[in-house]
Amino acid sequence: MELRQLRYFIEVAKREHVSEAAQQIHVAQSAISRQIGNLEDELGVQLFEKDGRNVKLTPVGKLFLEHAETALKAIDYAKMQIDEYLNPEKGTIKIGFPTSLASHFMPTVISAFKERNANVSFQLRQGSYKFLIDAVKNREINIAFLGPVPAEDADIETHILFSERISALLPSQHPLAKNKSIRLNDLRDEEFVLFPEGMILHQIAIDACKQAGFTPNTSSEGEDLDAIKGLVAAGMGVTLLPESTFDVKPPRFTVKIPIEFPIVRRTVGVIVPKKRELAPSEKAFYAFIKDFFYRLEQYQ
Structure with missing residues (x-):
């Protein structure tokens, strides 16, 4: 053969x-x-x-x-x-990540690593929560960022990098748009714009609303963050998103408002395989990101 x-x-x-x-x-x-x-x-x-x-x-x-x-x-x-063992400074690192970490998190991490390791290249693969976990288990990639961090199992090692709050995104003309904060129950009669069922941010929003005592009325769905934010900006409803999905300011015609009760958070971290060794450049990157976020947390 x-x-x-x-x-x-x-x-x-x-x-x-x-x-x-x-x-x-x-x-x-x-x-x-x-x-x-x-x-x-x-x-x-x-x-x-x-x-x-x-x-x-x-x-x-x-x-x-x-x-x-x-x-x-x-x-x-x-x-x-x-x-890579023959030339460890010129390795290629394959990384998986979800759409919620695409706009700010991934560019920040990769650019910081590239400042010290200019010759290392990256291959990036965006995918759903389940896809990324399966991809690490099935040898398609060795490193994946996820939020929330899944429960550790026999095949993957998990490491939490940070925890972040979930905030509400409202149209700028919404009656609550000028509030400094809201209770999630204040949105019980609103129409929600969410990711499709089966995506992790959909489940996070559903669980948060149920914790506040209601099931959200989903009027529209978006496949990615830009679509979700665009639908909110168009006045189609409200949504719940993690802090890392926002840039310095929310999109035009929208307002981001903190939720004072219940406090809704998600962990963000990285997973790697337990039963196979990382390549030298992957080991270096894994160690770097853990140290990077540890130092960032100490500074904050």
Whole structure:
């Protein structure tokens, strides 16, 4: 069994079309067909079956795909670590992060690290809360920032960097817009603009409102922070967002107001794998961010 056979197999499985896979990886279609045939002969099973002009995985093909992807991720990771040990100052750090940390948190952390490590590069992957946890477990990335920090389990190590309050964002013409603070119960009759169900900031808002004694009436949903803020600015409703999602001032036509009761907070932190070693540049970055936020907390 050869690595190229696994790579060809995964590409065809992903595209369900041999010629499209051949075009993507710049290899002759006949070469891909031959290598997959050799792989099937070696395994003694059929991995694909015809589906019109396309192909699709057989049940055993689906099983093999899962293991083939895991094997290639492990090999690619091993190669990356070897490259970094040969030249630790020029590593590439893959980081996952959610949309709520994109505008201020990530640029601050990366620029601060790059000041001391100019030759280290980054590959950034934005994703949902569950996706980022699974990505660390499945070797797709080794470091992910999350808020709130998940419960530690057998596969991931967690570290809390800081805790932040959740505030209300209101249209600037809202009757409560001039208040210095509000009780969350003051918004019980309002229409809310929230992230879709299944996203962690949706759940944080729902839980906060239930803590205040009501279930929010969700009138609109936005897939990202800009959409949420834009809908609030347009007067479509109110929302709840973490402090780190705001710049120096809230968006135009909106007002950010602290919630005095109940106090709603979330933790923000980082997760790394427990059962595999970080590459040298990843170790350096992990140590840096822990020290960076420790010093920031001491200063504050």
